[in-house]
Amino acid sequence: MQLLMMGAPGAGKGTQAAKLVDKYKIPQISTGDMFRAAVKDGTELGKRAKACMDAGQLVPDDVTIGIVRERLAKADCANGFILDGFPRTLAQAEALTKILDELGKKLTQVLNIHVPSEDLIERAIGRRICKNCGATYHVKFNAPKVADVCDACNGELFQRADDNETTMKNRLSVYENSTRPLIDYYKAEGIYSEIDGRQPIDKVTAELFKVLDGMK
Ligand code: AP5
Ligand code: MG
Ligand code: ZN
Numbered sequence: 001m002q003l004l005m006m007g008a009p010g011a012g013k014g015t016q017a018a019k020l021v022d023k024y025k026i027p028q029i030s031t032g033d034m035f036r037a038a039v040k041d042g043t044e045l046g047k048r049a050k051a052c053m054d055a056g057q058l059v060p061d062d063v064t065i066g067i068v069r070e071r072l073a074k075a076d077c078a079n080g081f082i083l084d085g086f087p088r089t090l091a092q093a094e095a096l097t098k099i100l101d102e103l104g105k106k107l108t109q110v111l112n113i114h115v116p117s118e119d120l121i122e123r124a125i126g127r128r129i130c131k132n133c134g135a136t137y138h139v140k141f142n143a144p145k146v147a148d149v150c151d152a153c154n155g156e157l158f159q160r161a162d163d164n165e166t167t168m169k170n171r172l173s174v175y176e177n178s179t180r181p182l183i184d185y186y187k188a189e190g191i192y193s194e195i196d197g198r199q200p201i202d203k204v205t206a207e208l209f210k211v212l213d214g215m216k
Helices: 013-024 031-041 044-055 061-072 090-103 117-125 165-179 182-189 201-214
Strands: 002-006 028-030 081-084 109-114 127-130 136-138 192-196
Touching (some): 013 028, 013 109, 013 201, 028 031, 028 061, 031 061, 090 182, 117 127, 117 165, 182 192
Parallel strands (some): 002 081, 002 109
C-alpha cells in the first residue's frame, strides 16, 4: 500500500501514521521528521532546513524532492509506505508521480485528515514529543501519565521549536496557499478520502482503518 497522509499542521498526520505503521507494517516517511533529524545532526541540509522551519516556511522544492526520491528507493519501501507531510506543493506532487512512475509504483490512497484551522493552534502549542522514541503527546488531548515523561520509554518530552503561535500562523497560511490546492489534484485522480479529524484519536484511527481495509 502506497499511502499519502494529508492534513494541515497539527491535524494529526504523525499521530495517525504511527497507528498505520503498527497495523500495516510499512514505514512512515515524514519529511518534517527527516529535516528535524538533519538539524539535530548539524548537516548542511539541516542548516538550510532550520531557517525555513523556524520561519514556518517550506524548505525549497528541489531539496525536499531530492530527499524523498532517495528515501523511496530504499528496500523497506518495497511493500509500501506512508508519506506524511509530502507533497506540499503542486511541484512536489508532480515530482512524486514521476518518482513513483520510475519505481513502477502508484499511490494507493490519499487520506486527508480534516481539522478546522481554529483548532490547530491549540493542538500545536500543547504538543509534546519524546526525545528518545519520538512518541507524540498533547498536554490536554493525549496527556502522558506523568507530566513531561514518555509513557512508552520514560524519555523526556520536549516542545518543537516551530510549535508557537507566531510560527504556527505562518505554517497555516502556507498550508492554505500551497498545500490545500493538492486536494483537488488528488480528487481528480480518484484516490482521495477525507476523514473528520475533530474526533478523538482512536475514532480517527478506526475511520482510517475502515477506508483502508475496505479497499482490499
Ligand atoms: P511537519 O513536521 O510535517 O509539520 P506539519 O505539517 O506542520 O505537521 P505537524 O507535524 O505539526 O502535525 P501533524 O499533522 O503531524 O500532527 P500530530 O499528529 O503531531 O513539517 C515541519 C516543517 O518542515 C514545515 O513547516 C516545513 O518547514 C518543513 N517541511 C516538512 N515537509 C515539507 C515539505 N514536503 N516541503 C517543504 N517543507 C517541508 O498532532 C498534533 C497534536 O495534536 C499532538 O499533540 C497530538 O497529540 C494532538 N492530536 C492528534 N490527533 C488528535 C485528535 N484527534 N484530537 C485531539 N488532539 C489530537
Ligand atoms: Mg507531524
Ligand atoms: Zn518515548
